[in-house]
Amino acid sequence: MAMAVFRREGRRLLPSIAARPIAAIRSPLASDQEEGLLGVRSISTQVVRNRMKSVKNIQKITKAMKMVAASKLRAVQGRAENSRGLWQPFTALLGDNPSIDVKKSVVVTLSSDKGLCGGINSTVVKVSRALYKLNAGPEKEVKFVIVGEKAKAIMFRDSKNDISLTVTELNKNPLNYAQVSVLADDILKNVEFDALRIVYNKFHSVVAFLPTVATVLSPEIIEKESEVGGKLGELDSYEIEGGETKGEILQNLAEFQFSCVMFNAVLENACSEMGARMSAMDSSSRNAGEMLDRLTLTYNRTRQASITTELIEIISGASALEAAK
Amino acid sequence: MASTAAVPFWRAAGMTYITYSNICANLVRNCLKEPFKAEALNREKVHFSLSKWAGGKPEKPILRSDTPGV
Numbered sequence: 001m002a003m004a005v006f007r008r009e010g011r012r013l014l015p016s017i018a019a020r021p022i023a024a025i026r027s028p029l030a031s032d033q034e035e036g037l038l039g040v041r042s043i044s045t046q047v048v049r050n051r052m053k054s055v056k057n058i059q060k061i062t063k064a065m066k067m068v069a070a071s072k073l074r075a076v077q078g079r080a081e082n083s084r085g086l087w088q089p090f091t092a093l094l095g096d097n098p099s100i101d102v103k104k105s106v107v108v109t110l111s112s113d114k115g116l117c118g119g120i121n122s123t124v125v126k127v128s129r130a131l132y133k134l135n136a137g138p139e140k141e142v143k144f145v146i147v148g149e150k151a152k153a154i155m156f157r158d159s160k161n162d163i164s165l166t167v168t169e170l171n172k173n174p175l176n177y178a179q180v181s182v183l184a185d186d187i188l189k190n191v192e193f194d195a196l197r198i199v200y201n202k203f204h205s206v207v208a209f210l211p212t213v214a215t216v217l218s219p220e221i222i223e224k225e226s227e228v229g230g231k232l233g234e235l236d237s238y239e240i241e242g243g244e245t246k247g248e249i250l251q252n253l254a255e256f257q258f259s260c261v262m263f264n265a266v267l268e269n270a271c272s273e274m275g276a277r278m279s280a281m282d283s284s285s286r287n288a289g290e291m292l293d294r295l296t297l298t299y300n301r302t303r304q305a306s307i308t309t310e311l312i313e314i315i316s317g318a319s320a321l322e323a324a325k
Numbered sequence: 326m327a328s329t330a331a332v333p334f335w336r337a338a339g340m341t342y343i344t345y346s347n348i349c350a351n352l353v354r355n356c357l358k359e360p361f362k363a364e365a366l367n368r369e370k371v372h373f374s375l376s377k378w379a380g381g382k383p384e385k386p387i388l389r390s391d392t393p394g395v
Binding site for chain 2: 160161163164165166167168169170172173176177178179181182183184185186188189190248251252255256258259
C-alpha cells in the first residue's frame with residue numbers, strides 16, 4: 001500500500017524533491033513556474049497579480065480620461081451649435097456646390113493633435129483621399145492643407161508631395177474666432193485655389209460623427225458661375241450699396257465665408273474628437289473590467305491549485321512516513 | 326463715389342477682409358470697460374504652428390502666437 005502510494009505520488013514527489021531539496025513547505029505565493037499535477041506548467045500567482053494590478057490602473061486612467069472628455073465636450077458643444085448660424089446665411093445666398101469642377105482644388109483636412117480618440121482621424125483622411133481621386137486629372141491639381149498631427153502622420157506616408165501646408169498646436173488655447181481667422185488668412189495668402197473643400201467631422205450627437213465636406217469657392221469662380229445661372233445667377237438682383245463693385249463684394253464675402261466655415265468646422269471637429277474619445281475610453285474601461293474578471297478567475301484557480309498540491313505533498317509525505325514506520 | 330478701379334485702402338495695403346474685420350473687432354474690444362475688457366481680449370489669443378511644405382518636405386515651422394487680428 002505504501003509502495004502504491006509512493007508509486008502514485010512518485011511522479012509528483014520525486015521531481016519536487018529533486019528540484020527543490022531544501023524547501024519543505026513553500027508558500028504558494030512565492031512559487032514561480034510551479035509544476036502542476038500532471039507536469040503541466042501553470043501561470044504563477046505572482047505574475048497574475050502583477051497583471052491584475054496594472055489592468056486595474058489602466059481602467060482607472062481610462063475612466064478618468066472619459067470624464068475629462070465628457071466635461072470638455074459639454075463646454076464646446078454649445079459653441080459649436082451656435083457657430084452653425086455663421087455660415088448658414090452664406091449658403092442661403094451663394095448656394096452649396098460640392099460637385100463643382102475646378103482646376104485647382106485645395107482640400108483642408110481637419111484632425112486632432114492627440115490620439116486615443118477612436119476612428120475619427122482615419123475617416124477624415126479616407127474622405128480626403130477620395131476627394132483627391134475625384135478631383136485629380138489632366139490640368140487639374142489638388143493640394144492638401146492639413147490641420148492636426150494625426151492626419152499629418154497618416155497622409156505623410158503616401159501623399160506627401162501634395163501637401164502644401166500643415167498646422168499643428170491649434171488646440172493649445174481654447175478655440176476662438178481670432179485664431180481660426182488668422183489661420184484662414186494664412187491659407188488664403190499661401191495657397192492658390194479655385195475651390196476649397198474643408199473635410200471635418202460634423203457633430204450630430206455624442207455617438208454619431210459624420211465626415212462632412214464644406215465647399216468654399218473663390219470669387220472668380222463665383223463670378224463665372226453666376227453667369228451660368230442658378231442660385232448664383234440671382235446675385236445680380238441684389239442692390240449694392242456703397243462704392244464697391246460686385247467683384248469686390250464677392251471677394252470680401254468669399255474670404256469671410258471661408259473664415260466662418262473654418263471656425264464652425266474646427267469647433268465641430270473638436271466636439272467630435274471629445275465624443276469619440278469618450279466612447280473609446282468607455283469601451284476601453286469596459287474591456288479592462290472584463291479582463292480583470294478573467295484574470296481574477298485565473299488567479300483564484302491557480303491559488304487553489306497550488307494549495308491543493310501543497311496539501312497533497314504534505315499528506316503523501318506523512319503517509320509515506322507512516323508506512324515506513 | 327469711387328471709380329471702379331479703386332480698391333479700399335486696406336486691400337491696397339495687402340490685407341484681406343478677414344484681417345480688416347479682425348482689426349476692427351480688436352478696436353471694439355478695446356473700448357470695453359475693465360473686467361469685460363480682459364475677458365474679451367482673452368478670447369483673442371492666437372496660437373498655432375504653421376509649416377509650409379515644398380516637394381514633400383516640411384520647412385521650418387513658423388509659430389504664430391498672440392497676434393490677434395494681424
